[in-house]
Every structure is written in C-alpha cells, then in structure tokens.
Amino acid sequence: MAIRYALLGLLTKGPHSGYDLHSTFKTQHIYFWNSTHSQVYQELNKMRDEELVTYETIVQEGSPNKKLYSITHKGEKRLIEWMMEEAVKPAKIKDEFLLRASAFQAISVEEAVTLLERILAREKAILAGTSQWQLEHYGEQDYPSYLEIGSYLTSEFGKRYAKMYVEWCEWALELLESYRA
Amino acid sequence: MAIRYALLGLLTKGPHSGYDLHSTFKTQHIYFWNSTHSQVYQELNKMRDEELVTYETIVQEGSPNKKLYSITHKGEKRLIEWMMEEAVKPAKIKDEFLLRASAFQAISVEEAVTLLERILAREKAILAGTSQWQLEHYGEQDYPSYLEIGSYLTSEFGKRYAKMYVEWCEWALELLESYRA
DNA sequence: GAAAACATGTAAGGCGTTACATGATTGC
DNA sequence: GCAATCATGTAACGCCTTACATGTTTTC
Known part of the structure; x- marks a missing residue:
C-alpha cells in the first residue's frame, strides 16, 4: 500500500518516468525501501486512474519513448495526509x-x-x-x-x-x- | 521462502512451540526478520509434511495444549545447504x-x-x-x-x-x- | 471488568515477485 | 558479439497480511 507514497514522494521533486523512479529504489532508497519495475509501472497506472498523477509522453530519438509522470494537487494532498498520520508502522526488514x-x-x-x-x-x-x-x-x-x-x-x-x-x-x-x- | 530457514535456525537451539517461535520474531529478530503468527503456523505445517520438523503435543494445565517442534536430520541438512549457498540476497527493508x-x-x-x-x-x-x-x-x-x-x-x-x-x-x-x- | 499473555488455527485477498515479452543504443 | 542501460508493460503465482475464530489464566 505504501509503494504509492514512495512514488508520490519522489514526484514532489519534479516529473519522473517509471524507469527513473524504479532506478531510485535500486540506488538511493535501497536502505529503507525496495520494489520491482513491474510493481512501479502497475502502481503508476492505478494512481493515474485515481488522478493522483498525470503523465505526458516524451518522444525520444535513440531511446524508447517515455512517460513523464507528475504529481497532481490531489496526489500531493493524499501524500501529506499519509505523512502526518499519527501512527507510524515499525520497519519491516528481511535480511x-x-x-x-x-x-x-x-x-x-x-x-x-x-x-x-x-x-x-x-x-x-x-x-x-x-x-x-x-x-x-x-x-x-x-x-x-x-x-x-x-x-x-x-x-x-x-x-x-x-x-x-x-x-x-x-x-x-x-x-x-x-x-x- | 526464507521463513522456513528462520524457523529451522531457531529450532537448532532446541524444541520450541509455534507461539515461542513467533514471539522471537516479534522481539529478538525484529532487526532483520518479521512474520505473523499465522504464517508461522502455516509454515510449520508445511515443514512437518516435508519432514523437516516433527512435533509432540504437550498437555498443559492452565494454559492450552501446545506443540513442541523439533528439527529433523533432514531439516538440519536443508538449513545448512541454504546457509552455505554462494549468493546472499541483499536485505529488503520497508521503513x-x-x-x-x-x-x-x-x-x-x-x-x-x-x-x-x-x-x-x-x-x-x-x-x-x-x-x-x-x-x-x-x-x-x-x-x-x-x-x-x-x-x-x-x-x-x-x-x-x-x-x-x-x-x-x-x-x-x-x-x-x-x-x- | 478489561487487557495482556498463552496457545493454535483457517480463509480471503492483495501486495509483490518472477517470468515472459520487446527493442534500440552504447560501451567493453 | 555480449552485457548493460534505457524504456515499458502483462501474466501467473505465491508469499504474506488481515480478519475471523476460540478459550483460559493472570495481572492491573
């Protein structure tokens, strides 16, 4: 469930593609979050349906086309509500x-x-x-x-x-x- | 998949009930592993079917009866094989x-x-x-x-x-x- | 009187992983 | 030529969580 907040959080810094977002999990976020590219793409689609994010397609030469996702006002509101919740679940670690x-x-x-x-x-x-x-x-x-x-x-x-x-x-x-x- | 090795590892120190094993996850193992009681009981049943563990029922007064699980020779072999595998998966953390x-x-x-x-x-x-x-x-x-x-x-x-x-x-x-x- | 500890299970559902699928470009 | 990077998806499966289910004893 929290995967969406991970994605929304990253999008508060500006538009990113699904590929970018997943790359961040693999590198910077590795110490506190993890995911797979397939889950990222699936969650982005769900959030688009719920109007938490929007995207525009960027046509590229050399590289494949990509979708640049942006957080919506609704998405930002939802993120902040989650961040300010009283309860914080303890970390789940599998090492x-x-x-x-x-x-x-x-x-x-x-x-x-x-x-x-x-x-x-x-x-x-x-x-x-x-x-x-x-x-x-x-x-x-x-x-x-x-x-x-x-x-x-x-x-x-x-x-x-x-x-x-x-x-x-x-x-x-x-x-x-x-x-x- | 690795939940079974967590359980087998604990059983190398002696017989334990499912309740004991889950308590350990909640307290001592919290820094590197987590699970729920229902998963523990389910996995113990699977491992019993595969003859990796055996149990004996302990009749108690005051407290409910409990099942004391022990690791079998086969279980110990399987555990050590897993421990000595070349590849170690990186930790998965959700904080x-x-x-x-x-x-x-x-x-x-x-x-x-x-x-x-x-x-x-x-x-x-x-x-x-x-x-x-x-x-x-x-x-x-x-x-x-x-x-x-x-x-x-x-x-x-x-x-x-x-x-x-x-x-x-x-x-x-x-x-x-x-x-x- | 309520909550916590002791004790074990089943069922449903969803989150998340693995495998499948495709394809161009760049660097070794 | 091979691997890595860039780029996005679908499908199947299963691990794992949440909820349901029950009941006693001890402690506050």
Missing part, C-alpha cells in the same frame, strides 16, 4: 545474511568466518558507493536546498547504516576468533 | 518512517521536526529495551557458548542499529534547525 548469522551455531567457526568475510566486503563496497554518491550530490555544501532535504537525510542514513554494518562485521570476526580451536 | 523522511520537502520544517521527535523517542525506547535484553541474557560473560552465538551476534547488531538510528535522528533534528525562519 537474509543476518538470518544466516542468527543460525551460526549450526555451522563451524571457519564456515561462519567465510560467510562474514564475504558480507564484510559487500558492505564495504556499498559504503564506498553511498559515500561517493553523497559527495557527488552534496559535496561542497554544508546543507542542501530544502527541496533536497529528503534525499539528503536518507542518504546520510544509508551511509551510517552501511558503516554500522561494516563495523559490526569486523566486531563479529574478532569475536569468532575466540571460538577457534 | 515507513524513512519513507516519510525522504519526502520531507513536501511539508514544513516544523512538521518534520514533530515527526522526527516522535521517532527519536520510539528508537530510544527500542535501544533501551535491546540493551536490557542483552544485559539479562549475556550480562556477565565476555562471550557466550557457541550455541548462543547466533542470538548474541544479532542482538548486538540490533543494539548498534538502534543506536545508529537514535544518533541519526539527533543529527537530523540539528540539521533541520538550519532551515528554520
């Missing part, structure tokens, strides 16, 4: 690696170390990517324009999350040393 | 509050501050709860028995996650001050 980690007692220390090292490398790469992205977008400024406040806040969250993950991996690897024969 | 935060440009600074303060309080309470839980379970020890390694690693992750969230909220509130008229 397969942590699920494996929670069952490390079922495998050997050596195997656990192997799994952890792989994830440490992955998270380091993610941290580097997020830091890079933030530098490219906000590098010189102390703080960005208010239009960019959402992206700025959540990219910082992403960076802190990745950093925390890396540090936890390193701590866990050290701890596992204690169990080595 | 409604961060979704709201990502659209803060659509509301006023004052409204954003109100929302943030509410979440800061929530996360502080969660951090306190997790710290308390960890203290009760592992307080005196430097590190726990290997049987408890999974819970220990992930509860530490939970603590670090909550701490990071609190610090990010405080940082965000400070930043928002810059935009105040």
Whole structure:
C-alpha cells in the first residue's frame, strides 16, 4: 500500500518516468525501501486512474519513448495526509545474511568466518558507493536546498547504516576468533 | 521462502512451540526478520509434511495444549545447504518512517521536526529495551557458548542499529534547525 | 471488568515477485 | 558479439497480511 507514497514522494521533486523512479529504489532508497519495475509501472497506472498523477509522453530519438509522470494537487494532498498520520508502522526488514548469522551455531567457526568475510566486503563496497554518491550530490555544501532535504537525510542514513554494518562485521570476526580451536 | 530457514535456525537451539517461535520474531529478530503468527503456523505445517520438523503435543494445565517442534536430520541438512549457498540476497527493508523522511520537502520544517521527535523517542525506547535484553541474557560473560552465538551476534547488531538510528535522528533534528525562519 | 499473555488455527485477498515479452543504443 | 542501460508493460503465482475464530489464566 505504501509503494504509492514512495512514488508520490519522489514526484514532489519534479516529473519522473517509471524507469527513473524504479532506478531510485535500486540506488538511493535501497536502505529503507525496495520494489520491482513491474510493481512501479502497475502502481503508476492505478494512481493515474485515481488522478493522483498525470503523465505526458516524451518522444525520444535513440531511446524508447517515455512517460513523464507528475504529481497532481490531489496526489500531493493524499501524500501529506499519509505523512502526518499519527501512527507510524515499525520497519519491516528481511535480511537474509543476518538470518544466516542468527543460525551460526549450526555451522563451524571457519564456515561462519567465510560467510562474514564475504558480507564484510559487500558492505564495504556499498559504503564506498553511498559515500561517493553523497559527495557527488552534496559535496561542497554544508546543507542542501530544502527541496533536497529528503534525499539528503536518507542518504546520510544509508551511509551510517552501511558503516554500522561494516563495523559490526569486523566486531563479529574478532569475536569468532575466540571460538577457534 | 526464507521463513522456513528462520524457523529451522531457531529450532537448532532446541524444541520450541509455534507461539515461542513467533514471539522471537516479534522481539529478538525484529532487526532483520518479521512474520505473523499465522504464517508461522502455516509454515510449520508445511515443514512437518516435508519432514523437516516433527512435533509432540504437550498437555498443559492452565494454559492450552501446545506443540513442541523439533528439527529433523533432514531439516538440519536443508538449513545448512541454504546457509552455505554462494549468493546472499541483499536485505529488503520497508521503513515507513524513512519513507516519510525522504519526502520531507513536501511539508514544513516544523512538521518534520514533530515527526522526527516522535521517532527519536520510539528508537530510544527500542535501544533501551535491546540493551536490557542483552544485559539479562549475556550480562556477565565476555562471550557466550557457541550455541548462543547466533542470538548474541544479532542482538548486538540490533543494539548498534538502534543506536545508529537514535544518533541519526539527533543529527537530523540539528540539521533541520538550519532551515528554520 | 478489561487487557495482556498463552496457545493454535483457517480463509480471503492483495501486495509483490518472477517470468515472459520487446527493442534500440552504447560501451567493453 | 555480449552485457548493460534505457524504456515499458502483462501474466501467473505465491508469499504474506488481515480478519475471523476460540478459550483460559493472570495481572492491573
């Protein structure tokens, strides 16, 4: 249900295509939201029927035509109503690696170390990517324009999350040393 | 699909009822997994059919009867196969509050501050709860028995996650001050 | 007297994923 | 030549949630 608010939120910053919106989920929003391109296109169609968004077709040479979606007045109203609701649902997380980690007692220390090292490398790469992205977008400024406040806040969250993950991996690897024969 | 591995993982530490297993999701696993009681019961039935788990009925006075589930040899084998798979899917997170935060440009600074303060309080309470839980379970020890390694690693992750969230909220509130008229 | 904890299930429906489908351009 | 990027969709399926269903004991 909340996918629509994710899309409406992005559209408050200006018109975007379905492809753009999905790309954002894959890159910037990865730390707190996820979706697939097919769901994005389906939800955009529903929202168009409910007049929360409109679009105009952009004819392009070289690339396929695209639909540039804009948020309507009605859409913006609906978004803000949702944002100001009293209740905020707790986050729902499904992290397969942590699920494996929670069952490390079922495998050997050596195997656990192997799994952890792989994830440490992955998270380091993610941290580097997020830091890079933030530098490219906000590098010189102390703080960005208010239009960019959402992206700025959540990219910082992403960076802190990745950093925390890396540090936890390193701590866990050290701890596992204690169990080595 | 992975719900079954979450359940199998917990059962490597000993027999548990469906109610117990779901309680764990609501408390300890909240940082990396979530489910509902109805899904837990349904999945346990499926796994019983596939002989990944067995159960015995415990007749209780005062409380309703319960089914104590145990992991089978076949179940353990299946779990370890899954754990050692090369590919680990990236985490899927759905955090409604961060979704709201990502659209803060659509509301006023004052409204954003109100929302943030509410979440800061929530996360502080969660951090306190997790710290308390960890203290009760592992307080005196430097590190726990290997049987408890999974819970220990992930509860530490939970603590670090909550701490990071609190610090990010405080940082965000400070930043928002810059935009105040 | 009400709410929370203990305890387990079924049924309906929808959200979300995976697979199928197409096709041009750019970079390695 | 192959993979990646750009670009948008449909169809099938199933995981997962919400609602329905029941009943006792303990705590406030």
